[in-house]
Amino acid sequence: MVLPEEVAARILSETVRHRASLRDTATRFFSRNPELDYMKPIVRVLTLGVARNYMLLDKVLESLGYGPPSHSTRWMLARILVYEALSDKLKPTRARKLAPRAGLDADKILELRGAEPQEFVRGLGGVEKLSVLYSFPRWMVEELLGAEIPELPRLLESLNQDPTRWIRVKPEVDIEWLRERLRGQGVEIEPDRDLPDIARIVSGDSKATRTEEYQKGLYILQDKASALVSWVARPRDSVAVDPTAGAAVKASHMAWLGARYVVAGDVKPERIREARRTLSRLAVGHIIDLVAGDARQPYLRGFDVTVVDPPCSDIGRLQYEPEVKLWLTRGDIHYFRRLQLRIVSAVVEAALPGSTIVYSVCTLTRSETIWVIRRLLERHSDVEIVEPEPVLGEKPRRLPRSQRLLPHLHKTQGFFIAKLVKL
Ligand SMILES: C[S@@+](CC[C@H](N)C(=O)[O-])C[C@H]1O[C@@H](n2cnc3c(N)ncnc32)[C@H](O)[C@@H]1O
Known part of the structure; x- marks a missing residue:
């Protein structure tokens, strides 16, 4: 009989092989194997947990004499067993059944139960320690250090956690009315203090796309930082484009x-x-041409x-898609x-003058964001950078007329926003 750990291992290695999203790979797997549907929640926990912590899990396996690491299904299973052991979820019967299939000694893995991640990074320092402890490739940590992100360890820790979820509400809808309506359907929201059409999902986020009001297009799931972009653009009465x-x-x-x-x-x-589906649900097809x-x-x-x-490299969305850490390379950033x-x-x-x-x-990453805007300004003397108001984020020292939203400081996705005017 196939076990959830084996399904998770297969989904993880397939995801890396195709550079696909975990969600898409899992959806494909379960549509091919509907009889395993009951495993979905546990498989989700295991795949996210391993993607978020893969380098630390490799370090633990290496400390037990296994390796070198790879993205094979067998090695993914080894990572899963270590992940379960460290989170105190590994039962001895399960370990004895699965460890041999991963090429591991079950007793060695069971001894890991209750161990602290810090134990495995002792002796490491600086970038190396951050890289292993939070499971970010070394070059990625260097990129983020180069971007001078405040409190980098907290950012890395936060990118390994579940995201805060937000909704954007249709202009004529009263948020307090919506709050009551959603409460009755098991979704608790809290209106945002910065942006009038944004609310944070406090609880019940899995039900947020199943409410009557969602079906009617009265709101859409959108991160607050992403919604800030259109506020900064100030499109009222304009003719606007998103290419x-x-x-x-x-x-x-x-x-x-x-x-x-x-x-x-x-x-x-x-x-x-x-x-087309977004326009139809939100009833804005009469304003937008595709x-x-x-x-x-x-x-x-x-x-x-x-x-x-x-x-972009999507590093600000790692809370949603941690699997990107397993395949992204410095070459991708340059591309x-x-x-x-x-x-x-x-x-x-x-662009029109004045637009x-x-x-x-x-x-x-510094290679995207600041580098791109600096190069653009060097190449185009007919464009000027202006304050990206409203400023809700943090201003990078190397490009103070821009803003960054950071998960550990602003409870949003990691986002970079700059505003320019064509002269
Ligand atoms: C970050 S997503 C845009 C998200 C979108 N602004 C939103 O808020 O829903 C980037 C998009 O650029 C598209 N894309 C990639 N290369 C492109 C190109 N050369 N021309 C136009 N679109 C491109 C991708 O297909 C992808 O949908």
């Missing part, structure tokens, strides 16, 4: 904030299909406001920063 619009979350927000007309573009047909196109070409002209939210610079340069070229451009990315 890398994905599921049109920010584009729909610009429509709700009073843009007269919005164009949402994306290079991928499947993203346009997602965007177009398929490559944002590296300056093909969208004549707008007052542009939000450019290009692909993303070049792509971002090309897209934002094309946007600047196409606003907001660049945002859900990452915090």
Whole structure:
């Protein structure tokens, strides 16, 4: 009989092999194996736990004489057993059954129960210690150190935890009324003090997409930092564009904030299909046109406001998708920063004089964020950086006219926002 640990190991190695998301890989697995549906909650806990702690688990395995680490299904199973042992969840019968399948000695693994992670990083210092203890590749820690993030260990710890979840509410909906309605359906929300259309989900987040009000399009799940981007863009009465619009979350927000007309573009047909679903549920299809196109070409002209939210390394979203840590490389960061610079340069070229451009990315590496904006300003003398108001985040010393939202300080995704004006 197949056990949840084995399913989790398979999903983890498949995820890394395809550089897919854990969620998509698990959905595919369980649709092929519906009889195992009852395992979903435990498999979710195990896969997230291992993805968040994989380097620490490797260190423990190495201290027992195993290795070298890999992303094979067998090694994933070994990581899972160590994870369960350290969290005091490993039963001896389970260990004896599964340890041989992972090439491990069950007794050695059972002895780990109750051990403290700190024990395994003793003797390490500086970057190496942070890297192993929080399971971030060394280059990633160096990138974040280079970005001068305040209280870096707290950021790393926080990126390994579940996210705070937020909703964005339709303008004419009274948040207190919605609060009462959702309470009756098991979802507790608390209106945000900074942004009038945002509320934090206090409890019941798994039910938040199953309420009557959600089906009616009265709110959407969106992180507060991501919602801040459209507030910074100030799209009221404007003609606005988001050339890398994905599921049109920010584009729909610009429509709700009073843009007269919005164009949402994306290079991928499947993203346009997602965007179509967003527009239909939120009933903003009469304001937004969807177009398929490559944002590296300056093909969208004549707008007052542009939000450019290009692909990035997603490090600010690790709370949602920790698996990215297992495959992301420094080479990927260099690819993303070049792509971002090309897209934002094309946007600047196409922008009307006097128009606003907001660049945002859900990452915090210095190679993206600050580097991209600095290079852009060097290359384009006809663009100026301005205060990205409202400022709810922290201002990086090397680019004080920008803001960063940080999970450990602001309870949001990690986000970088800069605002530019075309002269
Ligand atoms: C970070 S997501 C955008 C999320 C979106 N702004 C939202 O709030 O829902 C980046 C998007 O850029 C798209 N993309 C990647 N390369 C592109 C390109 N060359 N031109 C246009 N879109 C591109 C991706 O398909 C992805 O949907």
